[in-house]
Amino acid sequence: DIQMTQSPSSLSASVGDRVTITCRAGQIISSYLNWYQQKPGKAPDLLIYAASSLQSGVPSRFSGSGSGTDFTLTIMSLQPEDFGTYYCQQSYSAPWTFGQGTKVEIK
Amino acid sequence: EVHLLESGGGLVQPGGSLRLSCAASGFTFNNYAMSWVRQAPGEGLEWVSAIGGSGAGTYYADSVKGRFTISRDNSKNTLYLQMNSLRAEDTAVYYCAKDPDYSNYFDYWGQGTLVTVSS
Numbered sequence: 001d002i003q004m005t006q007s008p009s010s011l012s013a014s015v016g017d018r019v020t021i022t023c024r025a026g027q028i029i030s031s032y033l034n035w036y037q038q039k040p041g042k043a044p045d046l047l048i049y050a051a052s053s054l055q056s057g058v059p060s061r062f063s064g065s066g067s068g069t070d071f072t073l074t075i076m077s078l079q080p081e082d083f084g085t086y087y088c089q090q091s092y093s094a095p096w097t098f099g100q101g102t103k104v105e106i107k
Numbered sequence: 108e109v110h111l112l113e114s115g116g117g118l119v120q121p122g123g124s125l126r127l128s129c130a131a132s133g134f135t136f137n138n139y140a141m142s143w144v145r146q147a148p149g150e151g152l153e154w155v156s157a158i159g160g161s162g163a164g165t166y167y168a169d170s171v172k173g174r175f176t177i178s179r180d181n182s183k184n185t186l187y188l189q190m191n192s193l194r195a196e197d198t199a200v201y202y203c204a205k206d207p208d209y210s211n212y213f214d215y216w217g218q219g220t221l222v223t224v225s226s
Binding site for chain 2: 001032034036038042043044045046049050055087089091094095096097098099100101
């Protein structure tokens with residue numbers, strides 16, 4: 001199984017801040033990396049697929065980058081509604097595995 | 108509008124069985140692979156099982172292989188997960204999720220159904 005490791009596990013940032021979350025894969029996964037946002041008590045929402053493609057309807061302040069083993073999710077200007085937990089997921093080989101999550105809090 | 112609605116969760120004793128359903132609408136169901144993803148209380152996401160659009164290909168996480176069976180009825184636009192020999196560690200919210208184009212990620216999710224395995 002491909003292990004996915006996110007950092008940090010949690011962060012607290014102010015509205016307007018630039019936020020960066022990192023995801024590292026245990027082996028090369030090309031660009032088969034996806035990002036989700038989950039709010040408490042809700043299902044996850046797809047934000048980014050194929051490492052850098054923005055899902056339809058997702059605000060442009062979200063962006064993804066990386067390939068190989070190292071990936072980044074960036075929120076350019078944090079908004080109050082961006083609180084929640086963010087997960088990366090590899091779609092390179094089964095079983096499709098997720099990172100442990102990064103909890104984002106608004107200061 | 109895509110809509111996925113899970114049902115069938117509940118409290119079951121260890122060793123027991125449960126069948127989850129996921130009713131789909133708003134898209135041509137038989138054109139898309141579907142998955143089940145679960146989340147234990149306070150924990151992260153774990154992919155459980157996937158099935159191709161025709162139902163021909165099925166895939167399982169090692170943690171459920173031999174105990175869970177995924178299936179679908181395309182005439183009813185419904186996805187199923189038959190869960191047998193349930194264990195305490197199977198306690199989780201179970202989500203059904205749609206794969207946009209056999210790319211093994213998930214563009215739409217249901218609201219989830221809670222399965223609790225406890226005596």
